[in-house]
Amino acid sequence: MSDAVGIYISIPFCKAKCTFCNFASGAFGAERMPRYVDRLCEEMRAVRAGADRISASLGGSVDTVYFGGGTPSLLSATQFRQIFDALRGEFDVARDAEITLECAPGQLGDETLDELQRQGMNRISFGVQSFVDRESAAVGRLHTREQCEAEIARVRRAGVGEINLDLIAGLPHQTEESWKFSVDQAIASEVPHVSVYLLEVDEDSRLGREMLEQGTRYGAAAVPSEDDAAGWYEQACLTLDDAGVGQYEISNFARSGHRSRHNLKYWTRQPYLGFGVDAHSMLLTAEGAARFANTDDLETYLGVVVEGGPLRLFDSSQGVSSSSSFCSDVDHIGAEAAFEESLFLGLRLNEGVDLDRVRDQFGDAMLRAAMPALLEVQDAGLLELYSDRMRLTTRGRLVSNEVFSRLLIPSAA
Ligand code: SF4
Incomplete structure (x- = not known):
C-alpha cells in the first residue's frame, strides 16, 4: 500500500x-x-x-x-x-x-x-x-x-x-x-x-x-x-x-x-486527511489507525479564531477536544474494528473483498468468527462468497446498509 x-x-x-x-x-x-x-x-x-x-x-x-x-x-x-x-x-x-x-x-x-x-x-x-x-x-x-x-x-x-x-x-x-x-x-x-x-x-x-x-x-x-x-x-x-x-x-x-x-x-482504507467544517480523517498509527472529524458547525469552526486562542487540532491531555476546538473525539481503530471496516468498505466495491489479504492482515480467527453471518447473508441472496473473495450481489448493493448491520461482529455490535 x-x-x-x-x-x-x-x-x-x-x-x-x-x-x-x-x-x-x-x-x-x-x-x-x-x-x-x-x-x-x-x-x-x-x-x-x-x-x-x-x-x-x-x-x-x-x-x-x-x-x-x-x-x-x-x-x-x-x-x-x-x-x-x-x-x-x-x-x-x-x-x-x-x-x-x-x-x-x-x-x-x-x-x-x-x-x-x-x-x-x-x-x-x-x-x-x-x-x-x-x-x-x-x-x-x-x-x-x-x-x-x-x-x-x-x-x-x-x-x-x-x-x-x-x-x-x-x-x-x-x-x-x-x-x-x-x-x-x-x-x-x-x-x-x-x-x-x-x-x-x-x-x-x-x-x-x-x-x-x-x-x-x-x-x-x-x-x-x-x-x-x-x-x-x-x-x-x-x-x-x-x-x-x-x-x-x-x-x-x-x-x-x-x-x-x-x-x-x-x-480501501488508505489514509486521508480532512480540513474544514465536518471534514473527516483517517490516519495510520503504530497500533492501526485513528479516525477523527471536525465540528459540523460553521460558527464553531470560525469561532476558534474569534476567541483568539491558538488552534488546537487535538487536545491530547483529555483525548477529546472541547467544543470550541476543531476536532471531536479521536477514535483509535483496533484490530477488530479495522477488520470490520475492511469488510464493509471493501464490499462497497464491485470487485469485493480479497479474503487472502484479509487473512494475511487480521489472521484466520476473525474471518472464521464472521463466517456464520456471512453465510446467512449469502443464503439471503445478498452476497457471493468464494474461497478467495466475496462481493455483494446486485440486490445486496441495493440494501447494503442492511447487509452491513447483519455482518457486525457480535462482540463489537
Ligand atoms: S445544498 Fe447540499 S446538495 Fe445542494 S449544493 Fe449545497 S451541499 Fe450540495
Missing part, C-alpha cells in the same frame, strides 16, 4: 440550499469566506503538531486532493491560491496528483477555473442530479439542462477531461422515462465518470419535514416510491454498464482508467 495521503477540503458554502439536503452546508454569507479560508490555512499549518500528538503518520506525499462541500467553486481565484499556498507549504503534493473540484453547473467563474488549472486541478465533479429542468428546480437546483451541457463543453475546452456527473434517482416528479432520459444524457455527454445516488431525504431538511407533515410546497407528494427509485437505480447500473461506464462501487461508474483515485482511498 502506498503511504501517500489524500486530502479532503470542505467548503460549506452554497448559493441556495437544496430542499433534501441537510449537510453541514448552506447559503452562508460570502463575507464569511475570507475568514473560512484563513481558518483552513491555519488548520493545515497546525496539523503536523496535532498528528504528532496522537502518533499518527501524515504519509510521505499527497497524491489526491478533493474540494467538496457545499459548492467549492464559489471561492474566488485568490482564495484558492491562498489555500494551495498553505497546502504546498505543509505537504509535498505529487506532480501527478488527482485534484478534484466539486461544482454546481453555472457556478464556476472563468477566473477561478483558470487559477485552479494553474494549481493543477484536473478533475471536476458536477452536481447535475437531473437533466430534466422541472426535477432540478423542484429540489432547489439553480441550473437547467442547457447550462449543464454548456458547462461540460466549457471545462472540456479549457482542458479538463476528467469529468464526473452526479445523478439522483427518486427526485420529486421523476418518472421511469425521465430517469432514463437523464441517464441517457449522461452517457451521451461521454463523460468518463458518473455517480448515481438514491434520493436520501434528511428528516431535518425542508423536503424531509414536508414529507412527514404531508405538505405541498417542496413537492413531497411527487416523490416517487422507494421501490420505483430502487428499480431505476438497478436499470441505470445495466444501462451504464452497456455503454462502457462500468460500475465499480455502489454509487460509482467509470470508463476504464477513470475511477476516482481519491474516493478509492475511502473504500
Whole structure:
C-alpha cells in the first residue's frame, strides 16, 4: 500500500440550499469566506503538531486532493491560491496528483477555473442530479439542462477531461422515462465518470419535514416510491454498464482508467486527511489507525479564531477536544474494528473483498468468527462468497446498509 495521503477540503458554502439536503452546508454569507479560508490555512499549518500528538503518520506525499462541500467553486481565484499556498507549504503534493473540484453547473467563474488549472486541478465533479429542468428546480437546483451541457463543453475546452456527473434517482416528479432520459444524457455527454445516488431525504431538511407533515410546497407528494427509485437505480447500473461506464462501487461508474483515485482511498482504507467544517480523517498509527472529524458547525469552526486562542487540532491531555476546538473525539481503530471496516468498505466495491489479504492482515480467527453471518447473508441472496473473495450481489448493493448491520461482529455490535 502506498503511504501517500489524500486530502479532503470542505467548503460549506452554497448559493441556495437544496430542499433534501441537510449537510453541514448552506447559503452562508460570502463575507464569511475570507475568514473560512484563513481558518483552513491555519488548520493545515497546525496539523503536523496535532498528528504528532496522537502518533499518527501524515504519509510521505499527497497524491489526491478533493474540494467538496457545499459548492467549492464559489471561492474566488485568490482564495484558492491562498489555500494551495498553505497546502504546498505543509505537504509535498505529487506532480501527478488527482485534484478534484466539486461544482454546481453555472457556478464556476472563468477566473477561478483558470487559477485552479494553474494549481493543477484536473478533475471536476458536477452536481447535475437531473437533466430534466422541472426535477432540478423542484429540489432547489439553480441550473437547467442547457447550462449543464454548456458547462461540460466549457471545462472540456479549457482542458479538463476528467469529468464526473452526479445523478439522483427518486427526485420529486421523476418518472421511469425521465430517469432514463437523464441517464441517457449522461452517457451521451461521454463523460468518463458518473455517480448515481438514491434520493436520501434528511428528516431535518425542508423536503424531509414536508414529507412527514404531508405538505405541498417542496413537492413531497411527487416523490416517487422507494421501490420505483430502487428499480431505476438497478436499470441505470445495466444501462451504464452497456455503454462502457462500468460500475465499480455502489454509487460509482467509470470508463476504464477513470475511477476516482481519491474516493478509492475511502473504500480501501488508505489514509486521508480532512480540513474544514465536518471534514473527516483517517490516519495510520503504530497500533492501526485513528479516525477523527471536525465540528459540523460553521460558527464553531470560525469561532476558534474569534476567541483568539491558538488552534488546537487535538487536545491530547483529555483525548477529546472541547467544543470550541476543531476536532471531536479521536477514535483509535483496533484490530477488530479495522477488520470490520475492511469488510464493509471493501464490499462497497464491485470487485469485493480479497479474503487472502484479509487473512494475511487480521489472521484466520476473525474471518472464521464472521463466517456464520456471512453465510446467512449469502443464503439471503445478498452476497457471493468464494474461497478467495466475496462481493455483494446486485440486490445486496441495493440494501447494503442492511447487509452491513447483519455482518457486525457480535462482540463489537
Ligand atoms: S446538495 Fe450540495 S449544493 Fe445542494 S445544498 Fe447540499 S451541499 Fe449545497
